[in-house]
Amino acid sequence: MTRALGRGGLGRIGTFAAALGATRLAYGRLRRRPPGNPRSWERTNYADRPVSLLAGPAVAFGSAAAVLPAAPAASLAVAAAAVCGRYDDLRGDHRRGFRAHLGALRGGEVTSGAVKLFGIGAASLAAGALLKEKPLDKVLAGVVIAGTAHLVNLVDVRPGRAGLFVLGLAAPGLLRGSLAAAPMGAAAALLGEDLGEEVMLGDMGAHALGAAVGSAIAASNGRLGLAAHAGGLLAAAVWGERAAPAG
Numbered sequence: 001m002t003r004a005l006g007r008g009g010l011g012r013i014g015t016f017a018a019a020l021g022a023t024r025l026a027y028g029r030l031r032r033r034p035p036g037n038p039r040s041w042e043r044t045n046y047a048d049r050p051v052s053l054l055a056g057p058a059v060a061f062g063s064a065a066a067v068l069p070a071a072p073a074a075s076l077a078v079a080a081a082a083v084c085g086r087y088d089d090l091r092g093d094h095r096r097g098f099r100a101h102l103g104a105l106r107g108g109e110v111t112s113g114a115v116k117l118f119g120i121g122a123a124s125l126a127a128g129a130l131l132k133e134k135p136l137d138k139v140l141a142g143v144v145i146a147g148t149a150h151l152v153n154l155v156d157v158r159p160g161r162a163g164l165f166v167l168g169l170a171a172p173g174l175l176r177g178s179l180a181a182a183p184m185g186a187a188a189a190l191l192g193e194d195l196g197e198e199v200m201l202g203d204m205g206a207h208a209l210g211a212a213v214g215s216a217i218a219a220s221n222g223r224l225g226l227a228a229h230a231g232g233l234l235a236a237a238v239w240g241e242r243a244a245p246a247g
Contacts, residue, residue: 012178015066019185023062027190030054040090046158049197053089055190056204057082062186063212067179073130074179074215080123081149081211084116085203120207121146124214131219140226141218147233148214153206154240160195162206163187170213176220183212 031054034041041053060082068075091111121142128141148169156162166187173180187209193199201209217229 012174012181015178015181016185016188019062019066019182020189021062021185022065023058023186023189026061027054027058030058043200043202045197045200047197051197052199053202053204055194055199056086056089056202056206056208058190059183059186059201059205060208062189063182063208066182066185067212067215071131071179071215071219073127074182074212074219076130077123077127077145077149077211077215078208081120081207082204084119084123085153085205085207087115087119088113088203116203116207120149120211124149124211127215128218131215134223137223137226140223140230143230144218144221144226144233145211145214147230147237148217149207149210150240151233151236152210152213153203154236156201156206159197159200160191162201162209163191163194166209166213167191170216173213173216173220177216179216179219180213183209183216186212 031052034054035057043051043053045051060078064075064078064082067078124146125139125142127145128143129138132138132141152162152166152169155165164187166183170180170184174184190199194201218226221229
């Protein structure tokens with residue numbers, strides 16, 4: 001199914017345009033009527049400037065909608081990553097690193113980081129199982145999807161950084177098919193507002209874009225490619241764990 005999109009279907013330009021258009025449409029509607037409590041979508045950024053988190057659901061919707069016709073499994077991974085990321089945005093748990101969250105879990109506390117770890121991990125493995133046929137490939141694909149979601153969130157520390165990272169990370173995937181165009185279109189749609197410090201992706205948007213890129217990588221690579229990507233992502237996760245504050 002994903003190969004069909006790579007050979008024809010919407011095509012790269014069409015997928016990019018569909019994601020960009022869907023993201024802009026969603027963002028416009030969300031601005032007019034934010035879901036739930038409007039104040040829950042307000043944050044201050046690193047420079048203590050007020051920004052909106054509405055970019056998160058907008059890029060999640062744009063990415064998921066653009067890949068849904070060709071790869072429902074990728075859409076599932078994006079949606080699950082977005083939901084778990086939104087939970088973390090709402091909880092506002094400032095602990096960093098897997099060790100801190102797993103330590104809290106051993107003490108009986110379920111942190112938002114633990115929800116992301118197990119929620120995104122399970123959804124990624126499910127998506128990988130749908131994207132690939134052989135058992136080892138399914139597991140590797142799941143690791144790639146979850147690892148990429150984590151990586152994009154890891155670099156989302158300044159305005160526009162995650163969006164630019166997604167554009168660079170996904171661009172090589174265009175040589176293998178059009179799925180990579182979906183997160184690129186979604187990221188590009190609000191990159192101006194992100195760089196202008198009007199919005200931020202938050203955990204919801206960063207994890208969703210990462211899952212979309214990871215799904216494109218998983219769908220377009222064979223076992224060797226999956227293993228190489230998985231190894232690199234695990235190394236990045238270890239680096240992020242060591243760089244994270246202990247508490």
